[in-house]
Amino acid sequence: MIDWATEVIDSIGLLGVAMLVALESVVPPIPSELVLLLAGFNVDQGNFTFVGAVAAATVGSVAGALILYALGAVLSEERLMWLLQKVGRFVGFTKKDIDR
Numbered sequence: 697m698i699d700w701a702t703e704v705i706d707s708i709g710l711l712g713v714a715m716l717v718a719l720e721s722v723v724p725p726i727p728s729e730l731v732l733l734l735a736g737f738n739v740d741q742g743n744f745t746f747v748g749a750v751a752a753a754t755v756g757s758v759a760g761a762l763i764l765y766a767l768g769a770v771l772s773e774e775r776l777m778w779l780l781q782k783v784g785r786f787v788g789f790t791k792k793d794i795d796r
Contacts (some may be wrong), residue, residue: 700732705734709780710748714756721760 704712713735720728735749744752771779 697726701726701730702734705731705738710735710744710752713744713749713752717753717756718763721757722763728753744777746789 701716704716706712708715713731716726716731717728720731721727732753735744735753738744739746739749768776
């Protein structure tokens with residue numbers, strides 16, 4: 697996973713940071729801490745500016761939140777419960793998590 701994230705950031709730069717942070721918001725197995733660590737390393741090496749890395753991470757986080765918001769707006773509660781029954785255990789969500 698580290699190698700893949702490194703390749704994404706090395707190949708597309710700050711856009712890769714934004715995409716990986718957005719993906720982490722939607723699919724939890726990718727830790728944003730790893731992405732931010734790699735972005736910080738690139739800042740230290742002079743490949744990115746600090747402001748650029750912070751902006752990319754912020755844009756990615758907001759984009760991921762908007763994706764989740766859009767899913768919530770489109771899915772009714774019944775559809776969400778059906779989806780959780782099908783794939784919830786694979787992503788770590790249960791009906792109890794939604795009821796909270």
